[in-house]
Structure formats: structure tokens, C-alpha cells
Amino acid sequence: MLKLSRMTDYAVVVLARLSAEDEVQTSPSVASSTGIPEPTVAKVLKTLAAAGLVTSFRGARGGYRLSRPLSAMPVADVITAIDGPIALTACVDGATGGCECQELCCMRGRWNGVNEAIRRALGAITLADMQKDGRLMPPPLHGAAGATPQIHVPAAE
């Protein structure tokens, strides 16, 4: 179904949450304001930090902060950070491990163009774009976890 992993979905939500405040936020606080389980948020943030999308601060009063604004963060970067390089099939440049039927496969190498098209499409859309185009701001979300502050579209630019 050509779908991306739930972790990537979480990552986008987490990044959007981080962008809502300018100060360092801990994973428990992000978890409570997004509704995503704490350990999972921690896992996502660790991965994002390893990829350089967020900056981590260790120790007491540590936490995470965006390392660049959402407007400079293409969706492709997030997907790559979480799921690894974008490669539709095993036969694509950059994919690890070739397919075992290369000898017979008359289509080898033919996915590269398709893959490239998708990379371009995903590289052209930033997280800031995603926030904008939805334009339906989250309505007053009631009740959960007591956190009301939410995404305001940053004066991204």
C-alpha cells in the first residue's frame, strides 16, 4: 500500500509540537501534549536527534529543540531519518541489498526514475507547508492530558 511507518507519522507530529514552543522540551512533555506514548516519543526523538533534525541537551533541564525551522525541513528528510533512504524497491540506487532475481529481471534499474520522482515530490514539501495547507487548525481539543497549547503556524518563511 505504499504507506510509511507509523513512526514517521509520529515524527511529524512531534516535530510540529516542538516548533510550537521555542524552548527546550522534554520527551515526557511532548508525549503528554501529543497523546503519543512516552517511550515511543523518546525513541522518535532519539532517532531525529541522530539524524540532526532536532538538537538534544543532556542532563537536568535538558531536552530537545528543533535544529532548524519547519520551513527548512522537507518531508523527505523526516522519512529518511526514521525509515532510512527512500527506496521503493530493492533494485533502486541507494537501496541496500540487491534483489535476487537480477539475472532474469528485465526491469532492473527501471524503478530509479519512479523513485526519483517521489524523492523530488517529497523533497519539495516542507513540514511548514503541511501545516499551512491543512489550514484547519486543531479545534479546541478537550480533555486529554491537560495540554491545550497547540500548533500555531510559525511565522515560517
Added chain:
Amino acid sequence: MLKLSRMTDYAVVVLARLSAEDEVQTSPSVASSTGIPEPTVAKVLKTLAAAGLVTSFRGARGGYRLSRPLSAMPVADVITAIDGPIALTACVDGATGGCECQELCCMRGRWNGVNEAIRRALGAITLADMQKDGRLMPPPLHGAAGATPQIHVPAAE
């Protein structure tokens, strides 16, 4: 990963194989000429027939034939036929079953744009394009890396 299922990969190979000859071909013959296991080929062909991409003929001397030329067959159609509608996340228009955290999810509906971009990209590329850009039919097939520049696995990351 954002990768599509192996079945889709097989489908493309099978369709390319069908296009190589103009007459009806049986699934065993397609299997032997592609190297894909017979039962799997049969499964793929059945699915493709249900989606209308190939036409089936029952009975002795039956088989399958392309119902339209590859140049009129976008990659998106093949993916949709095998894997179902293209929907990156559960939150996308057309996806079945919403995600359970809609109340908190500040990103709901935001994937639509991304999804749409991918659909466009995949809808604009036909299987004939894939054959072309790979710069030709599989010449003598044995996979000496010398003549086939494409498949190196850089394991970039």
C-alpha cells in the same frame, strides 16, 4: 522505507513480460521466463485481471493478455491494483479507518497534500516510460556488472 510490496514489483515484471509478445500467455510460461515462482505469478495475474489491467481467457489454450499497451498504464494503476489505494498514512482521504488519535493529532489532514503529490508523480509515469528510461530491453541476461551500471549497492548512510 516507504517501499512498495514485492508483489507490485512482480506485477511490473509480469506486465512487461506480457507486452513482449502479442499473443495470449499462460502463467506457467510467464513464470518460467521471469524466474518468479509459478503460484505467485498466477496470484499476481489474477489480481491484475480483477483490476482490468490484463484480460484473462479461460479454458484450454487460455491465458492472459494485456488489456491496454504499457504506454497507457501508469505505475500508479499497478500499485493500486496490487496494494490498494495509495495512502501514506491512515489519516489520508480515501484511506480506510481513521487513526485513533485524531482528537490530539494536530497534523490530521495535513498528509493529503503529500499524498496527492505522490499520486501525481506515480500517475505521470507509465510502464512504457520505465522501459525506456532504463534504456532498453534486457539484452543477454546474465548479470555481469560491467555492462549494467545501475545496480551497485552503495549502502549510503
Added chain:
DNA sequence: GGTAATCAGGACCAACCCAGTACAGTTACC
């Protein structure tokens, strides 16, 4: 009319991958 070849439509199973959890270790602030 009988037989063989072929598709149609399931059910079924094993293997793999992913999401989520837990725990021990490391770093930095107070």
C-alpha cells in the same frame, strides 16, 4: 461427449518486520 488445460477464488501457514517496552548506562545541572 469426454478429457485435458487453464483460470477463479478461496483458505491456510510460515516467516519476517515493526511497534512498543524495559533496563542499564552516561551526562549535566543544582
Added chain:
DNA sequence: GGTAACTGTACTGGGTTGGTCCTGATTACC
């Protein structure tokens, strides 16, 4: 030095996917 927070790894349960098999329906050939 104690505490709070990130870092890294290992484990497990569940779901999905790939692949196989079986039975029935349909058609061509003898």
C-alpha cells in the same frame, strides 16, 4: 553527590506479507 534527563541496546508480541495448496468453473481439442 544526587537527581533529572538523554543514550543505547535488547527483547517480545502482534500484524502483515509472501507463498502454497486445494477445489471448482470454464473452454478447447479429440
